[in-house]
Amino acid sequence: MHDKEKIRIMSKMAVYDKRGFDKDAKANQYFRHDYIYKRNMSMRFFLGFGCLILIFFYALHLLAIEDVDIFTLDFGSEALTVLIFALAVMVAYSFIGTIVFTREFLRSQKRIAEYFSLMKQLEERNIAKEKQNAHSSSIYDDFENDEEDFERYEPYRPRGRDGAEYRYRTTGDPEFWEDDDKKDLK
Numbered sequence: 001m002h003d004k005e006k007i008r009i010m011s012k013m014a015v016y017d018k019r020g021f022d023k024d025a026k027a028n029q030y031f032r033h034d035y036i037y038k039r040n041m042s043m044r045f046f047l048g049f050g051c052l053i054l055i056f057f058y059a060l061h062l063l064a065i066e067d068v069d070i071f072t073l074d075f076g077s078e079a080l081t082v083l084i085f086a087l088a089v090m091v092a093y094s095f096i097g098t099i100v101f102t103r104e105f106l107r108s109q110k111r112i113a114e115y116f117s118l119m120k121q122l123e124e125r126n127i128a129k130e131k132q133n134a135h136s137s138s139i140y141d142d143f144e145n146d147e148e149d150f151e152r153y154e155p156y157r158p159r160g161r162d163g164a165e166y167r168y169r170t171t172g173d174p175e176f177w178e179d180d181d182k183k184d185l186k
Contacts, residue, residue, distance in 0.1 A: 006125055009118050016115055024108035032105050039101045040094055047093050051086040058082065 027035055062068045062078075
């Protein structure tokens with residue numbers, strides 16, 4: 001019967017394999033700074049795209065709702081206002097993203113380390129069990145239900161005039177036994 005602790009370890013490993021191992025393995029393919037940089041760059045790209053959409057709607061608002069004439073609009077001051085807004089949003093999101101992605105990366109590393117720790121515990125349990133089984137068995141324990149192994153050590157006709165001593169077959173090759181038996185008949 002399996003050990004309850006072994007079943008518990010294997011269950012934890014299976015749940016993690018199913019739920020989050022792939023995501024954590026992808027995150028751990030990179031160094032921490034590379035992972036954060038990659039995630040921040042993709043976030044900045046989509047944030048920049050979002051800012052362009054907001055600028056478009058802001059310009060549409062100025063032209064359609066406030067009835068500002070295109071020819072009298074001060075493009076320099078409006079562009080500066082939009083640029084400061086976009087830059088402030090980018091800096092704030094980069095700072096927040098760095099904190100969030102650092103925490104995400106460190107947590108994934110912790111989960112991977114726990115997974116490999118469980119794997120090591122399981123391996124140590126298996127090795128200890130094998131050592132325990134190796135020390136507790138005797139030569140006769142191996143032959144309880146295995147007829148082939150029992151035949152392998154069955155005594156055969158002795159070589160000698162009187163046949164007083166028995167010798168045991170120590171090879172598993174039946175052809176060798178047949179050749180040996182033919183020599184005895186001669």
